[in-house]
Amino acid sequence: MDILEVKNLVKHFPVNKGIIRKREVGIIKAVDNISFKMVAGETLGLVGESGSGKSTTGRLIVRLMEPTSGSIYYNGQNITAMSQSDFRDLRKDFQIIFQDPYASLNPRMTVGEIIAEPLIVHRLAKGKDLDKRVDELLYLVGLSSEHARRYPREFSGGQRQRIGIARALAVNPKLIVCDEPVSALDVSIQAQVINLLQDLQKEFGLTYLFISHDLSVVKHIAQRVAVMYQGKIVEIAEKDELYQNPLHPYTKALLSAIPVPDPEAKIKRIILKGDVPSSINPPAGCRFASRCPMAREDCFEKECTLQDFGNGHLVACHSVTHSKNN
Numbered sequence: 422m423d424i425l426e427v428k429n430l431v432k433h434f435p436v437n438k439g440i441i442r443k444r445e446v447g448i449i450k451a452v453d454n455i456s457f458k459m460v461a462g463e464t465l466g467l468v469g470e471s472g473s474g475k476s477t478t479g480r481l482i483v484r485l486m487e488p489t490s491g492s493i494y495y496n497g498q499n500i501t502a503m504s505q506s507d508f509r510d511l512r513k514d515f516q517i518i519f520q521d522p523y524a525s526l527n528p529r530m531t532v533g534e535i536i537a538e539p540l541i542v543h544r545l546a547k548g549k550d551l552d553k554r555v556d557e558l559l560y561l562v563g564l565s566s567e568h569a570r571r572y573p574r575e576f577s578g579g580q581r582q583r584i585g586i587a588r589a590l591a592v593n594p595k596l597i598v599c600d601e602p603v604s605a606l607d608v609s610i611q612a613q614v615i616n617l618l619q620d621l622q623k624e625f626g627l628t629y630l631f632i633s634h635d636l637s638v639v640k641h642i643a644q645r646v647a648v649m650y651q652g653k654i655v656e657i658a659e660k661d662e663l664y665q666n667p668l669h670p671y672t673k674a675l676l677s678a679i680p681v682p683d684p685e686a687k688i689k690r691i692i693l694k695g696d697v698p699s700s701i702n703p704p705a706g707c708r709f710a711s712r713c714p715m716a717r718e719d720c721f722e723k724e725c726t727l728q729d730f731g732n733g734h735l736v737a738c739h740s741v742t743h744s745k746n747n
């Protein structure tokens with residue numbers, strides 16, 4: 422069953438100039454008309470270069486930010502149309518884990534207080550039950566009850582991310598946006614945190630939107646992957662299909678850039694030429710056209726929309742659509 426459906430979601434940021442009298446000189450189309458669905462219990466990977474709109478998408482889904490237009494359906498209910506007060510009961514179903522847990526953990530609170538806070542805010546536990554629940558959460562993420570009295574600064578990066586995960590889990594969420602949760606960690610620690618997220622997903626039936634600029638990380642955790650470029654989803658498919666049979670030239674370029682451990686492996690790197698167009702007032706047509714090795718004339722004029730290539734493999738590319746039809 423679909424737990425989430427995002428329909429024509431748009432987030433534009435005005436760009437202002439001038440100190441005394443602000444003038445709007447352009448708009449950043451951070452998220453520009455994206456649509457996708459998520460099935461309960463799955464992990465959807467969201468990949469793309471920095472600035473492609475991944476974090477904005479994640480923030481819109483957990484309603485840390487209101488969209489410019491478009492809708493988000495949660496279990497069939499349009500949550501974007503709900504007032505903040507109607508949304509209050511649903512809010513705890515959505516949690517977000519950030520790249521830098523240190524910045525999101527209050528340095529003046531003990532770890533126990535940090536994890537207890539959402540339980541108190543949502544009135545889910547108090548007194549002895551609260552202490553018990555905090556212990557239980559610490560244990561779930563591989564820490565122990567004596568950690569509750571310590572402060573975030575006393576922990577390593579990986580342990581801090583565990584604290585962030587415990588806090589997110591406290592309210593029994595259904596959907597967690599993981600925004601680059603391991604990008605700041607050492608490679609050896611990354612795998613431990615990914616394994617923890619996977620174990621917790623199995624145990625609690627969680628749904629993850631897993632955001633990363635690193636395709637090799639997403640490969641370990643996601644069942645499906647969506648590729649974003651300049652505010653658009655350009656390709657979405659089952660994981661194996663995307664990694665073995667990428668169709669969009671941008672996805673191909675991203676995949677060719679993943680370092681392979683075998684130096685003998687013959688992988689042809691695709692080096693993208695051309696300028697990265699600014700996401701302020703993006704050009705008409707396909708946003709990737711100026712860097713695309715397959716660009717045709719119509720790519721600079723007409724925007725591409727996602728086309729179905731079978732088995733849930735969707736691609737937005739004039740060239741790919743053209744070669745399929747001919």
Ligand code: ADP
Binds near residue numbers: 470476
């Ligand atoms: P990603 O997470 O893929 O790196 P973001 O969603 O953070 O991308 O950003 C997408 C674009 O939107 C970028 O050009 C970024 O500068 C811009 N942006 C993000 N948040 C804001 C904001 N609050 N105000 C203005 N511009 C923003």
Ligand code: MG
Binds near residue numbers: 475476477
């Ligand atoms: Mg980001």
